[in-house]
Amino acid sequence: MNRVNLLFRNFIYFLSLSLLSVQLVQASDLPDFSRLFEDASPAVVNISTLSTPKRGRSQVYGPGGEELPEIFRRYFGVPMPEAPSGKPQPMSLGSGFIISKDGYILTNNHVVEGAEKIMVRLHDRSEKVAELIGADKRSDLALLKIESNSKLPVVKMGDSDDVKPGQWVAAIGSPFNFEYSITKGIVSALNRSLPSDAYVPFIQTDVPINPGNSGGPLFNMKGEVVGINSQIFTRSGGFMGLSFAIPSDHVEWAVEQLKEKGYVTRAWLGVAIQEVDRDLAESFGLEKPMGALISQVVPGGPADKAKLHPGDIITRVNGREIMRSGSLPMAIGVITPGDKATLELIRDGKKKSVKVEVGELPDEQRQRAERPTSPDMKKNRLGIQVEELNEDYRNKLRLEQDVKGVVVTGVISGVARSIGLRQGDVVTDLNNNRVESVKDFNKVVSGLPKDRSISMRVLRGGQSGYISFRLAE
Numbered sequence: 441m442n443r444v445n446l447l448f449r450n451f452i453y454f455l456s457l458s459l460l461s462v463q464l465v466q467a468s469d470l471p472d473f474s475r476l477f478e479d480a481s482p483a484v485v486n487i488s489t490l491s492t493p494k495r496g497r498s499q500v501y502g503p504g505g506e507e508l509p510e511i512f513r514r515y516f517g518v519p520m521p522e523a524p525s526g527k528p529q530p531m532s533l534g535s536g537f538i539i540s541k542d543g544y545i546l547t548n549n550h551v552v553e554g555a556e557k558i559m560v561r562l563h564d565r566s567e568k569v570a571e572l573i574g575a576d577k578r579s580d581l582a583l584l585k586i587e588s589n590s591k592l593p594v595v596k597m598g599d600s601d602d603v604k605p606g607q608w609v610a611a612i613g614s615p616f617n618f619e620y621s622i623t624k625g626i627v628s629a630l631n632r633s634l635p636s637d638a639y640v641p642f643i644q645t646d647v648p649i650n651p652g653n654s655g656g657p658l659f660n661m662k663g664e665v666v667g668i669n670s671q672i673f674t675r676s677g678g679f680m681g682l683s684f685a686i687p688s689d690h691v692e693w694a695v696e697q698l699k700e701k702g703y704v705t706r707a708w709l710g711v712a713i714q715e716v717d718r719d720l721a722e723s724f725g726l727e728k729p730m731g732a733l734i735s736q737v738v739p740g741g742p743a744d745k746a747k748l749h750p751g752d753i754i755t756r757v758n759g760r761e762i763m764r765s766g767s768l769p770m771a772i773g774v775i776t777p778g779d780k781a782t783l784e785l786i787r788d789g790k791k792k793s794v795k796v797e798v799g800e801l802p803d804e805q806r807q808r809a810e811r812p813t814s815p816d817m818k819k820n821r822l823g824i825q826v827e828e829l830n831e832d833y834r835n836k837l838r839l840e841q842d843v844k845g846v847v848v849t850g851v852i853s854g855v856a857r858s859i860g861l862r863q864g865d866v867v868t869d870l871n872n873n874r875v876e877s878v879k880d881f882n883k884v885v886s887g888l889p890k891d892r893s894i895s896m897r898v899l900r901g902g903q904s905g906y907i908s909f910r911l912a913e
Contacts, residue, residue: 471608476663477622482563482593483538484612484656486619487547487570487584489555535613535656536560536584537595537665539695545584546691547655548670549575552582560586563593563620574698578706579640579686580670582655583698595657598664600687603627603643611647611669611683613656623648625683632684633766634671639706639773642684643667649683658685667691693774702850706773707781707798710741715765716753724753725789731755732765746796748785755791756784772798821888821911824861825850826881837864838902844868844876845899859909861898868904869897 534551538544545560552558558570570584586592603609610624625647632642647658649672658667667685697704713732721729731753737744755762757771758781775781777800785792826846827833833847834840845868851861867875870884871894888894888911896907 471624471661473610473622473624476610476659476661477612480595480657480659480663481612481620481622483595484563484620485536485538485545486561486614486617487534487536487545487551487655488559488561489533489552490557490559491555533614533617533652534654535652535669537657538592539594539597541591541594543586543588543592544573544695544699545570545586546668546695547582547584548668549577549580549582551655552584553577558584560584561619574702574704576694576698576704579690579694579704581668581686581691581694581698581704583695596662596664597688597692598660598662598666600643600666600689603630603660603666603687605629608661609645609647609666610659611649611653611656612659613649613653613669615648615650615652617652623653628682631767631770633764633770634684639769640686640690641767641770642670643687645683645685646681647683664688690774705777706801707775707777707779708742708801709768709772709796709798710738710743711748712736712738713754713765713768724751724786726753726786730763731786732762732768742796742799746783746794748783748794748796751787753786754783755786756782758782773801777801821885822856823851824848824856826867826878828878829866837866839866839899843899844874846875846878846881855909855911859896859907861907862900864900866899867896868899869895871895 534547536545536547536551539546552572553575555572558572559567560570561567568586568588570586573583573585575582605627607627608624609627610622612620612622615621615623625645627643628646629644630641632644633640634642643658643666645658647669649669653669654671656669657665658669660666666688668688668691669683669685671684673680673682673684694704711734714735716724716726716729716731716733718729720733721727724733734743734748734750734752734754737749754768757768758775760767760771762768762771772781775798777798780795780797783794783796785794825848827849829839829843829845829847834843837847843866845866848856848861848863848865848867851857851863867881869875870881871888873880873884875881875884890911893908893910896909897904898907
């Protein structure tokens with residue numbers, strides 16, 4: 441009996457040692473994020489904003505006070521009481537990261553949209569006022585700029601094309617205003633398209649992301665930024681394992697445009713598309729479901745001019761394979777408007793190659809009028825940007841040679857938007873003064889009175905009219 445007990449004890453002992461060694465091996469295989477956090481966190485910033493709520497607008501916010509992207513507001517967030525009119529209120533809280541030593545910072549557009557003042561808190565807890573250089577609603581990106589007397593820490597940008605499902609990733613941000621929190625997870629899927637963001641090939645992860653993380657960086661294990669945390673899907677108001685990040689490659693493409701002109705231009709094909717399921721694939725003679733099926737062609741659009749028609753299935757764009765319909769807007773969007781794209785498609789069961797000169801997405805032309813503040817626009821009390829009425833504008837707007845004035849090329853939040861000014865409007869008179877040049881316009885604007893009715897004559901679509909408004913400051 442004693443011999444049996446001894447053997448049993450020895451068996452348990454060796455089994456415990458074996459299990460312990462397995463656990464130690466497994467523990468050694470788990471990644472250590474401490475070095476990543478130490479190296480990368482100084483370049484991560486906390487972003488807060490002040491804004492005056494618009495009367496009658498229903499704001500929807502997450503539990504941390506962050507205004508939410510439209511797509512997820514019905515699942516995530518509660519209405520906040522309307523603030524007293526005219527009084528700036530804290531409106532959103534998010535994260536961002538420094539991408540250059542001279543102070544450029546990336547974050548989400550929804551973090552700073554509509555802000556009258558943007559504050560950036562650095563790793564050393566100092567705070568700086570940021571200038572909004574450019575923003576893109578469609579990809580939910582915003583580019584900020586701060587001034588600093590010292591060299592700023594910057595992140596290392598990585599290649600999102602190297603990201604694969606199953607790889608470890610980490611996020612650093614300020615969830616619920618708990619600054620410099622790091623969370624980790626794995627990449628769940630790539631090239632996800634969301635209903636309101638068809639032009640962004642999102643990286644899906646299971647990294648815990650909560651209000652306040654928006655605009656913060658997603659790192660690979662090398663400490664390189666491979667994405668910007670943008671959205672989550674939830675029905676409970678908290679993290680549920682579905683987080684979406686904007687890929688770094690898409691970010692770098694957009695940043696150059698935001699720096700240069702304050703907005704992002706995308707290409708347009710001019711088609712309505714749908715997914716090719718198994719039944720449609722069989723009916724069109726395909727071996728498997730693939731491609732983007734054209735269900736409608738916009739008359740006069742790029743696809744119409746290239747003689748594409750309903751029933752065509754686009755399978756490649758400039759050599760890039762289109763397996764799902766959601767990949768088509770992404771592949772077309774990054775092409776420069778006016779360039780030619782080579783489309784490979786299936787028509788009547790046969791493969792065909794077609795060249796199409798892509799146009800500019802019409803929505804982008806309208807959104808350009810709402811692009812954010814540039815340095816010149818900040819000096820403008822009306823909140824608009826104007827340019828000289830040259831021959832190019834005369835031709836586009838179909839104006840007679842004797843028309844004098846300045847063309848509105850950008851509108852931001854403020855008086856100009858409240859009175860309904862648009863891109864393409866021509867201002868001919870302001871406060872009973874003729875305006876024939878940008879110099880005239882700036883001179884008149886600088887001398888406009890406060891708290892008194894001011895008139896402006898505007899030419900739009902061949903029709904002219906007067907608008908009156910008041911300036912509070």
